[in-house]
Amino acid sequence: MEKKARETLGSYPLIEMTGNTSIVFGGRGGIFEFEEDHIGVVVGGMLMRLYGEALEIVSLTSVQTVVTGKIRSLSFDS
């Protein structure tokens, strides 16, 4: 599914949110910040920061990463 999305969306990574409680992003990346109230992730060449409460990385694999918690805001930096 991620490959198909990349085909239609170019080189942009696929990010999927369920309300403000869970976010899934595919592909490889890296974590540059990891605190309980904010997590910084490198996704598809972009720096993405998640702010919230009780943030937790539920799954961290080479295919996808799943973060849950109470997400208050999301910001992107190139």
Place this chain on the structure above:
Amino acid sequence: MFIRFLRLLFGCVRFEATEGFLDRFINLCWSMEIPLWDVKKTGKGLTATTGKKGYRKLRAAAKQAGVRLHATEKNGFPFLLKKNSMRAGMIAGAALGVIFMLYAFSAVWQVDVEGCETLNASAVLAAAEEEGLTRGVPRRSVDPASVRRALVSRFSQINWCAVNLRGAKAEIRIREVKKGAGVFDESGVYDVIAAKDGQIELIDAYRGKVLVRNLDTVTKGQMLISGVYETRNGTAYSTHAAGKCMALTTECIRAHTDPSSFRRVSGLRRSTSFYVFGARVPPFGAPNRQRITCSEKDLSGSDYTLPLGKRTVTAFDTEPAQITDREKTQLLAMMNAYDRYRERLKQAQLIDSDHKTDRGEIVIVLHLREDIAVERRVDIPDGH
């Protein structure tokens, strides 16, 4: 739920990572394809869970990131096996238990017979045993159809028979033949006469003319219901007379004993063994004697019998003996008479009985109520 089950099946380790560069540690895990889940930031560092294989690879990532690892929990089947590796006896016992259960439910441990009225249940069980249905045999070796055919052909009293295997129990259900009233011979002329002396209580004629009344005393051979009679206008009729005549009769049973028929028990030997799932413990057999009797007592519940019990074998010889005690002689004579007394009571209703002894002979007087009517054919010459 399924993923949780898989994680437990293959094993997972919950660990705590402190000091060093935690972000670099996570990225190294990511690049080394070490799956992590439930990653939480704590005050000191972070906690996460990985699989058994991943935990082995974590050390390299932790060393590069300068992180200290500490396993807090190890869950799953591989760790359980390792923990109990020294308890080989327990594992062997569990395996033996499973094998025993499989064996126990693969054999027949109880054989019941239902529906015997005149047939002896022990005889039916013995016949079934000859066909391969007995306690302790494997279920797959029992052919219910073959057992059923053998029982029906051996016992003429069996009208219908079914053999069912339900778990470890075999049920033999029997329905015996019910005797019918007989075929009524319509041809010929018959009278009804008295089979023995008695006093009539009730006479009931189905056909023919009644010649006696209630409370009349009749003798053996006296006609009770006539098959040949005339009506008032002089017309003669002949028919097959039929009816019932309940009468009070008296009968004597005499019994005596032959002193030379007494024998004494000798060489009595009794042995007890335990019966455990078809095997006898200890496995010694019956001693060599003229007569051997065996009794078995099994552990049983409300409707189930366990294949565990006690078996007692009594074996003895007999030798001729002289009985001089007069009372013992009479008692034995009475026991002989009693068998005939019981047989007689199957055909009549007992009103009263009395007994007396006379020179070693027992005389039992029975007062009975029975049907004394019997049919007698009347030969009518041709032309009449």
